[in-house]
Amino acid sequence: MSGSHMNSEQEHKSPRESGEDSEDESEILEESPCGRWLKRREEVEQRDVPGIDCAYLAMDTEEGVEVVWNEVQFSERKNFKNQEEKIQLIFENLTQLEHPNIVKFHRYWTDTHNDKPRVIFITEYMSSGSLKQFLKRTKRNVRRLPLPAWRRWCTQILSALSYLHSCSPPIIHGNLTCDTIFIQHNGLVKIGSVAPDSINHHVKTCQDDFKNMHFIAPEHPSTMGPPMDIYSFGMCALEMAALEIVGNGDSGNKVTEENIKKTIDSLEDEQQKDFIKKCLQKSPNDRPTAKELLFHPLLFEVHSLKLLAAHCLVKRSANISETITDELMQRWYGPDMIVAEIRRKNGPPVQMKMSDVPVTEKLEKFVEDVKNGIYPLTAFGAKQPPPARSRAISPEMAESVKSVTPEPMDVENRKIVNMMCDIKPKEESCDLLLTIVLRMDDKMNRHLTSCITQTDSPKALAQELVHYGFINEDDRDKIATLIGETLKDCCSGRSSPSRIFQPLSHLPPPTQPAAALVNATLPLAATAVVNSTPTQVPMHSTS
Numbered sequence: 001m002s003g004s005h006m007n008s009e010q011e012h013k014s015p016r017e018s019g020e021d022s023e024d025e026s027e028i029l030e031e032s033p034c035g036r037w038l039k040r041r042e043e044v045e046q047r048d049v050p051g052i053d054c055a056y057l058a059m060d061t062e063e064g065v066e067v068v069w070n071e072v073q074f075s076e077r078k079n080f081k082n083q084e085e086k087i088q089l090i091f092e093n094l095t096q097l098e099h100p101n102i103v104k105f106h107r108y109w110t111d112t113h114n115d116k117p118r119v120i121f122i123t124e125y126m127s128s129g130s131l132k133q134f135l136k137r138t139k140r141n142v143r144r145l146p147l148p149a150w151r152r153w154c155t156q157i158l159s160a161l162s163y164l165h166s167c168s169p170p171i172i173h174g175n176l177t178c179d180t181i182f183i184q185h186n187g188l189v190k191i192g193s194v195a196p197d198s199i200n201h202h203v204k205t206c207q208d209d210f211k212n213m214h215f216i217a218p219e220h221p222s223t224m225g226p227p228m229d230i231y232s233f234g235m236c237a238l239e240m241a242a243l244e245i246v247g248n249g250d251s252g253n254k255v256t257e258e259n260i261k262k263t264i265d266s267l268e269d270e271q272q273k274d275f276i277k278k279c280l281q282k283s284p285n286d287r288p289t290a291k292e293l294l295f296h297p298l299l300f301e302v303h304s305l306k307l308l309a310a311h312c313l314v315k316r317s318a319n320i321s322e323t324i325t326d327e328l329m330q331r332w333y334g335p336d337m338i339v340a341e342i343r344r345k346n347g348p349p350v351q352m353k354m355s356d357v358p359v360t361e362k363l364e365k366f367v368e369d370v371k372n373g374i375y376p377l378t379a380f381g382a383k384q385p386p387p388a389r390s391r392a393i394s395p396e397m398a399e400s401v402k403s404v405t406p407e408p409m410d411v412e413n414r415k416i417v418n419m420m421c422d423i424k425p426k427e428e429s430c431d432l433l434l435t436i437v438l439r440m441d442d443k444m445n446r447h448l449t450s451c452i453t454q455t456d457s458p459k460a461l462a463q464e465l466v467h468y469g470f471i472n473e474d475d476r477d478k479i480a481t482l483i484g485e486t487l488k489d490c491c492s493g494r495s496s497p498s499r500i501f502q503p504l505s506h507l508p509p510p511t512q513p514a515a516a517l518v519n520a521t522l523p524l525a526a527t528a529v530v531n532s533t534p535t536q537v538p539m540h541s542t543s
Helices: 002-012 077-095 131-139 147-165 197-201 210-215 226-242 257-265 270-279 290-294 305-319 326-333 363-372 395-400 458-467 473-491
Strands: 028-031 037-043 054-060 065-073 105-111 118-124 181-183 189-191 338-344 347-353 416-425 432-440 445-452 518-522
Touching: 037 065, 077 105, 077 118, 131 181, 131 226, 147 189, 147 226, 147 290, 210 226, 226 257, 226 270, 226 290, 257 270, 270 290, 305 363, 416 473, 432 473, 458 473
Parallel strands: none
Antiparallel strands: 028 037, 037 054, 054 065, 065 118, 105 118, 181 189, 338 347, 416 432, 432 445, 445 518
């Protein structure tokens, strides 16, 4: 009997669970226009984005990781045409979202070659499973989730919601349930990617999930706003606290108000009850915001100096090259490094070295957890969303509409992690060929080339890169310094083929306009050079 049961379990295991991928599932069905993402035949049941028709496992050929290939199919071409500009703008803004507690929305593109157009977008693959699955496993062993774990999860989810609701205009998740929240082995919680509500009215399939109807706020769909997400979060918080809601829709029974009230009454902590009741207020105006909930007595805490220092370290080390060796780090943070000194009037100073500081835990792991988003700052210094992007002019329009004064392009929100510059004489010309390779903080490369002269100002060149949306304004001085030092080497005849980013120094102000650099942003494995002339030709950035 037991042998029969084991055979039955093995039969029901998917190839992924058994560690074996069939040839059919690993077959490549489609490729993204840039060639970075390869769609496989294997479907993904993690429907973390509402309104999608299908989701497939895909391979990120640059990072070597699995991602989710989501497809939204429109019922008619005219429906897509009417919404195309709006949808592209919203998806463009979604790709700018960067928060450790939100499933990453990588890229999107449209396919209009068929009668039924598609929007395809790539999201992070969460292999660890949903919070719902975790709660089911936990219920077998414990009756209640420990309060510290519940607080940590709520803080991470609210941090993500506060980030979304702080956007202008606010971004509404609209599908927050325990099935669309994911938890990793290290305790990191992420809410599923956000899909624009506008696509739900035009997609081929968009059906409400009966088992999750109790997560939907009473005012839906007449009123859409941040309070709707707060109501859904309150239901998630209740399910996390009780591990399940009595009469849960999984059994086919609709969850009633009486079921919800009984589950709240079963909780032991009065502050926890108050917290959940505030989220589940009938009137959206009576519900607190995500930021206000972070200041609820149950969640609010004064951050320790250790946590603040870890966040400061993570923020400052964001631009440190990944190639820095342990030997170099030991030179700065070795056991003999002096970390404090006590000076006395009547005696020699007392110094404390790294080796004198007691280490009761692995600080490396704690800093890594902070970097991953497990311990967000909630009292202050919360991560702010990027400014909303307006739709940039298309390359076709840029060619047809000529302007005496070129209009500025998109604002680049990404920061530069690494950069390299090379200047060499151009063949059969008196000009110089400037090449800049940038490594952005989203692990994409940007390769820029342009013809310049020895009289061009590094400051002016850097300013034009900001003007055309190729670099962030905060990186302007770094780029100017790098160009200036490389140009100096080239003009002095020193054989320095390239220069990597050096410490900042201030350069003189620009004395004359310089040539614009033309951009191409491609995956690391397929970086290409786009040559340009010294004329100012605004082009739309595809990154």
